[in-house]
Every structure is written in C-alpha cells, then in structure tokens.
Amino acid sequence: MRRIRLTIAYDGTNYCGWQIQPNAITIEEVLNKALCRLTKEEIAVIGASRTDSGVHAQANIAVFDTASTIPADRFAVALNQKLPDDIVITKSEEVAADWHPRHQEHIIKTYEYRIVNSPVLDPTKRLYSYQVTYQLDVDQMREAASFIVGKHDFASFCNVRTNAKTTVRTVTELTLTQQGEELIVKITGDGFLYNMVRIIVGTLLRVGRGFYTPKEVREIVEAKNRMAAGVTVPPQGLKLIEIQYKTER
C-alpha cells in the first residue's frame, strides 16, 4: 500500500462543505466516489481542513491509501477526468505511509476573505465574495487587525458550538489589500476555530463602518466571549488558500 497526498481546488458553491454527511452532497464524498471508480478499491480520504458549506479552496489537502499501480503523480490527471468541473486535483504525490494531514507538529493555514465594497451589486461576484454597499474605512480596519495578530485566546471569535479543547490560537499575519473595489482580507495562523475567520471579518467590517473603534477590538479579544464580537459573515467570501507543514517549509 502507498499513501498518496492530493492538493485539491474547489468551488464550494454546490456542496455542503467538505465533510461527509447524510442527505447532502460534500466534496469528501465526491472525491471518495471518484477514487473508488478509478481504483476499484474502497477508498476514504483523510482531509486536512473541513471547510464549511459554500466555502472555497485553492489548496486543501487529503491523503488516501491504495494498492493501485497508478504512478503517484498521475492520480491528479486520472481523477480530474472523473471529477465534476468544480473540483480539481492540482497535484498528487506519494508521502510516508504514516503521514497524516491533520496530525503534524506544526501546521500553518492561510485563508482569504473577499469583500466587494461598491454601491452597485455585481451578480457575477455573489458566489465568491461578500458585497458591502456602505463605505468602509480601511485604515481603521487595518489598525483593528493589529489587535488580532499574535497568540490570543480567541473565544470571542469562535462559534459556541465548537468542540475545540482550547481556544488559544496564533494569528501570524492579517493583511487587508485593496484591488479596485475588492478588499481582500488575508489571514495566516497555526489553526482556526469554528467560524473564526468569518467572525474576525464580521468584526473588522463593524470597525470599517464606524460601529467599533480599532481599540475596542482589543477589548473584544480580551472579553473571551462570542457575544462581544461582530456577526459571522457569509461563507461564500471565504477561500482556503494554503496549508503549510513545518517539515516542508
């Protein structure tokens, strides 16, 4: 048996997220079925990141074990012929038989959240961004972002239905970049709590609109209480960009 690692890009619009569930189609299920058709084996992938319904990915990671003789790097091409257009394997490679995409010493993930800040709606962007028609003060949002960066207890930025053992995480980078009418929030850290990125963005948007001062965001972090922070923004603006493993950096 070999362990193969896949890098997977997907448009999450038509899926109820990554993780298999009854009565709803998910990326994991579609991937397993394509692998079974290709190899004639019963295959269940192990994914690195369980993205939510409607969330996109440029490079999620998954592994599976196979007795197939297909060369490791050919799985990408072979799978893409069996997958729908909205799921693309961008890389396939062999890894050590015990390599697990979630149980690694140090994992760094990067997400992007795309905001379209324009008074005029653009329906071609509705599935890949969150449209905000009011004016945003991006400088204030950047100042607020500085209070998010670092090692903190992010309990204020975590959906209460979490089952995480600890809510302490480290955000190593949080940048806001304007590209025309788009504002891209890019966040990197050693792990993210349930809805954490979407609650951080919801809180920064409240700063951008003038409801919170940047310094109030520091108080929101210190409150360690979900009620203190802003709303959870919709999933379609969110994209998992990259997962880095310590051994490979």
Next chain:
Amino acid sequence: MRRIRLTIAYDGTNYCGWQIQPNAITIEEVLNKALCRLTKEEIAVIGASRTDSGVHAQANIAVFDTASTIPADRFAVALNQKLPDDIVITKSEEVAADWHPRHQEHIIKTYEYRIVNSPVLDPTKRLYSYQVTYQLDVDQMREAASFIVGKHDFASFCNVRTNAKTTVRTVTELTLTQQGEELIVKITGDGFLYNMVRIIVGTLLRVGRGFYTPKEVREIVEAKNRMAAGVTVPPQGLKLIEIQYKTER
C-alpha cells in the same frame, strides 16, 4: 404611458443569453415576467445588446412602456425583489417616449474578456474567465492589438451566420491589463459583429502563444475572411461592461 430605462447586471451562467427563445430560459424572458408580476401589465422589454449564452453583463440597457404609477427610480428596487439573485437592476429612470436603446445616432459599447493565465486551474474562476495554462507573451499581444484598433472591415472577425448589413466597425480602444494571473482584454467600439470580441481574443491568444506574429494580425484584418482568424474563445470570459449614448456623454 411612460418609458422606463433599466440598467441591468447579470451573471449569464444559467441563461441561454438575452434574447427570448422557445424551450430555453433567457434574461429577457425572466425580466418580462418580473415586470408583468410587478405591474399586472403585459410588458415586453426592448434590449440594447443581445448577449450570447453564458456571457455576463455589468450594465446592459433595456426599456419598457408602462401605465404604472410606480416612481421611475423605484422600479429597480421593486424589480430586484422579484428577480433571481443572478439578475440585478442597478438603475431605473424615465426616458423620452420614443427613446430606443438600439436606434441611436451613436452608441459606444465596452466589453471585457477575462483570461486566467496560470498552470494551476482555479475552479472558482471557471464560469467568469477562460483559463489558459500555456505562457502568454503579452507584449506581442499588445502589438497585435494595435492592428485591430481603428475603422476596419471586420469580416475576418465575424461569425459567418451574421445578418449584419455591413461588417465595417470602428474599435476605438483595445487594452490588455494584467492583474496578478488575470489578463483583462478591454475593447471599446461603435458596435460589434456576431462573436467579434471572442474571435479577436482567440486571435490575440494565438499571437500570445507564438503561432502568429503581431504583423500577421494586420494581414488577417485585410483578408476579410473568417477562416483567416483564430478560434472563437468560450463565452464565460466575456462581460458587457458599458453602453454609452452620444447624447449622454
């Protein structure tokens, strides 16, 4: 009766283009039905531009006549409540009773064609761009574009199924702008033949790949023969950006 002009943005993915046809859903049909439900009148809009299946628009124009007492600028809000998410009225206003969106002295249209030039597919862009995995020489494409600008007989860049009286058109501007891995071809002119923008982009891509030299594009224009030019690129990269009327500039 008043004549109301609508500015319409849409995601063309789920429609067989603008124009009403049997056995297929179109933007025009959905708009007419929404207007009928709103006004309780039998309304048929007159559109400015009959975009093809899968083509998008940021600002197509249409007019209709109504006896309704709804204020002209409120039609946008009222219609958006009855339209699906992928069609948005961005403006509504009263115009002269004889104002026709296609029969005007001078009409300037601007289209954008979006190319994603990257070896790695991004499925979130598949419905709004044409992905090209080979390397493009954009400088060569720009040089070729200079031979397209101006008043020419564009017969080489017109689908043979056209019923245009003349194939002479004026392209006033043709620019190629790089935004990260995206290459945006923006073209402005006094009218475009059937598939003209998509054939121009297909021809520029051949230059970018090294199949044609820029100067061969001048010969292609002079040939006045559809067989001389490149392929028609897919519709999903194309977006109607703006329609300008002389009287309003």
